[in-house]
């Protein structure tokens with residue numbers, strides 16, 4: 649595929665693997681399999697928070713967090729701040745993943761987390777996506793509204809580090825993902841929303857990636873035909889052979 653530096657490959661390990669030694673061995677095998685001639689960043693991998701410190705020291709890619717707490721430094725037992733995550737080695741964080749929203753995270757939480765994450769100097773991947781589709785296209789306006797309520801008032805100076813992940817919820821953890829055409833249609837709509845919020849010049853700075861049942865067969869189609877600047881990959885990032893193949897194919 650046509651190589652651009654903009655192909656951003658994000659993995660999301662979710663609650664895997666079981667131990668730090670398994671995680672380290674995965675990273676070593678991954679780094680030995682990927683093509684290092686491509687320009688950095690080679691990959692971004694969101695790992696369990698407690699693994700960030702150790703993995704960020706050994707990985708050739710960027711290690712990040714799957715969520716942040718949304719609290720500021722202070723008296724909140726058991727919660728870790730964005731700045732603490734950043735200082736332990738995270739280059740980025742994912743915010744608003746549907747599995748986190750499912751556990752009660754709301755738009756106000758997401759708005760606060762996006763700002764905290766960006767202000768802590770992490771790249772920030774904001775996930776949006778519809779639960780289901782309807783023929784009249786209401787899901788598109790819902791995604792646009794979601795973006796507007798989350799991002800309005802955000803300082804334009806922070807936009808260089810913002811990435812939107814379009815993740816149709818019906819395509820996460822399934823056998824079949826969205827088609828590249830379905831992805832393309834929503835990416836256009838996300839771009840429109842970003843232009844409305846920030847103006848065209850600033851809206852364009854924000855990269856948009858696709859997630860939902862990405863595998864080694866469909867991966868590049870979302871970039872080539874689907875208009876995405878990269879991918880957010882769950883299960884296929886948890887297998888070292890598959891993830892390395894996807895990374896290499898996106899950087900060819």
Ligand code: PGA
Nearest residue numbers: 820821860861881882883
């Ligand atoms: P999946 O997960 O690739 O396993 O469908 C995607 C995600 O949850 O981001």
